[in-house]
Amino acid sequence: MEMTLQLWSMLCVGAGLFFFAVGTLGLLRLPDLFSRLHALTKADNLGLGLVILGLLPWAGDGFQVLKLTLIWLLVLLGGATGAHLIAKRALRADGEEMLE
Amino acid sequence: MTDFWLAAALCLLLTMALGLVRVMRGPSGGDRILGVQLLGTAGIAVLLLLGAAFDMPALADVALIFALLAAVSVAALTRRRLTREDS
């Protein structure tokens, strides 16, 4: 049982790390803002979900499980909203630089 | 299992440090804000892994604050500057 849980965690966290690495690689290597947005926001949220999935068997009680799941849902919501905000701001900048 | 959690957190920390390169020299402001989002998400994962490694479930609360902070700061940074007509 213990072995199975460990294997499950290693698989899930390993896959999550892979997605994080791919997201960062996309952020560094892709040519323009919109392709970077596309690579980063999806890969990152999936990576976090997989890491949390790997951590769930080790959570102490049901409340902790609920909290971890809610963190992931909040990140999903916030990530999607943030991606839309960045894209909209970049599209309708009227020649005005973001952060300027 | 502690070593595995720590190794995973170390990998994620390296990923975050690489993402900072884009924040420092991103050509446009949007790239820098994307870096903020990456750091928020990866920071949550590092905090949760550290919480598992050190057996400190309280770190999940810090992760929750990180999630909130990343969302709010992206919204604040992308806000348009008010022109003088609107203000």
Place this chain on the structure above:
Amino acid sequence: MTAPLLLAFDLILIATLLALASAALLARDARHAVMLFILFGLWLALVWARLGAPDVALAEAAIGAGLGGALMLAAARRAARAAARDETPDTSGETP
């Protein structure tokens, strides 16, 4: 095995923290500096979490990075607007 992992973790954490701090200090534009300050606060919260102080990490993330960052961003934005107004005085009439 745990000790070298922790050592590597700490070294990367501190090196990046110092890099972020100097970048925030040396940034030329005020809003870039504020953004780097927010990232610095996030990173410092990670350091507190590593040191085993989740309550301090909580306060640092919420107050240091969140509240302070938002206030400084508003101030930087306002300062930039005032500077732009001073540079291009409007033609509708001078104040008497």
